[in-house]
Amino acid sequence: MSFTNRSASLKHRIIKNRSELILYFFLALFGLIIVFPYVWMILTSLKPSSEVFTAEMRLFPREWILSNYQQVFNQSGFMQSVLNSVIVTGLGALLEVTIAFFGAFAFAKLDFYGKDFLFMLILGTLMIPPQVLMLPSFLIVRNLGWLNTYQGLIIPRAGAAFGIFLLRQFMLTVPRDLDDAAQVDGAGIFRRMLNIYLPICLPSVVTVSVFSILGYWNDYYWPLVIISDRKMKTVALSIAQFKNLEGMGNWEILMAAAVVATIPMLILFIFARRTLIKNLTAGSIQG
Numbered sequence: 001m002s003f004t005n006r007s008a009s010l011k012h013r014i015i016k017n018r019s020e021l022i023l024y025f026f027l028a029l030f031g032l033i034i035v036f037p038y039v040w041m042i043l044t045s046l047k048p049s050s051e052v053f054t055a056e057m058r059l060f061p062r063e064w065i066l067s068n069y070q071q072v073f074n075q076s077g078f079m080q081s082v083l084n085s086v087i088v089t090g091l092g093a094l095l096e097v098t099i100a101f102f103g104a105f106a107f108a109k110l111d112f113y114g115k116d117f118l119f120m121l122i123l124g125t126l127m128i129p130p131q132v133l134m135l136p137s138f139l140i141v142r143n144l145g146w147l148n149t150y151q152g153l154i155i156p157r158a159g160a161a162f163g164i165f166l167l168r169q170f171m172l173t174v175p176r177d178l179d180d181a182a183q184v185d186g187a188g189i190f191r192r193m194l195n196i197y198l199p200i201c202l203p204s205v206v207t208v209s210v211f212s213i214l215g216y217w218n219d220y221y222w223p224l225v226i227i228s229d230r231k232m233k234t235v236a237l238s239i240a241q242f243k244n245l246e247g248m249g250n251w252e253i254l255m256a257a258a259v260v261a262t263i264p265m266l267i268l269f270i271f272a273r274r275t276l277i278k279n280l281t282a283g284s285i286q287g
Contacts (some may be wrong), residue, residue, distance in 0.1 A: 038262070045069070045256035052252050068256040072242075077230055078257070081238035084150075085217055086264075088234060092154040093212040100163030100208055101201070105193055107164065108171035109179060119168070122161045131221075138225050148229040157215070157222065163208040170204040171197060210272050217265060235261045 040059070044052060045068050047061040072078060106112075107119045137156045146152030174197065182192045198205070220236040227233055233241070239257050 072257045081233045085235040088153045089216040092216040095158040096212045103164040104167030108168045148232045
């Protein structure tokens with residue numbers, strides 16, 4: 001009987017190990033598919049022009065060079081575009097997270113007439129394609145005189161519904177007793193928000209901040225619509241301009257510019273990855 005049990009246990013472990021091995025194989029395969037374009041981009045940025053378009057497909061360059069990056073930094077206006085993107089991304093993410101936090105608190109913890117209807121109205125904006133809103137947004141920005149300005153790049157997308165939704169769902173899990181106890185102690189609404197809900201919701205705030213930063217940094221179409229002054233171009237517009245200026249024969253320089261633009265987002269993900277992954281998987285674990 002014990003021999004049968006040991007055999008069944010051994011067979012179960014073999015099947016389990018085989019299943020885990022197959023799972024890890026497919027995860028590694030999918031990870032390689034996702035990472036490969038970035039590896040190709042980096043290696044192409046280190047190739048001379050003669051090795052980019054050849055009949056022979058080579059992943060690694062025969063000659064490793066850094067002059068492509070030098071040409072990127074020497075390009076007139078590129079560093080200004082990076083600075084513009086840093087300003088727009090920093091201020092835009094701060095404003096978006098602030099609006100999302102205050103809005104989420106109002107919809108989660110305050111009682112007012114039409115709260116559910118207003119929340120569903122805001123949530124419904126997630127179903128509207130951004131291209132549909134581009135023309136009316138442009139007309140509003142133009143009438144306000146915000147073309148070629150930082151506020152024109154920042155404010156139209158600062159009230160995104162996703163951040164309000166995510167923070168509201170997290171705040172709903174906070175026990176109401178904490179809020180009631182703070183009110184008994186004489187804490188006002190802003191004190192409760194900053195001293196109770198902000199520390200508790202910090203992982204969700206970080207998650208919303210990361211998505212907001214990615215959205216502002218990678219945004220291409222909205223700056224393309226409202227920016228015509230070269231001094232106000234963002235890094236996404238500058239990369240596209242690189243292709244137009246350098247032509248079809250210098251893709252290695254374009255790849256170098258793309259690598260430079262990607263580095264800040266990689267650094268951001270390295271520092272925020274644990275909080276981001278933990279918060280995104282919290283709902284599935286609790287469910």
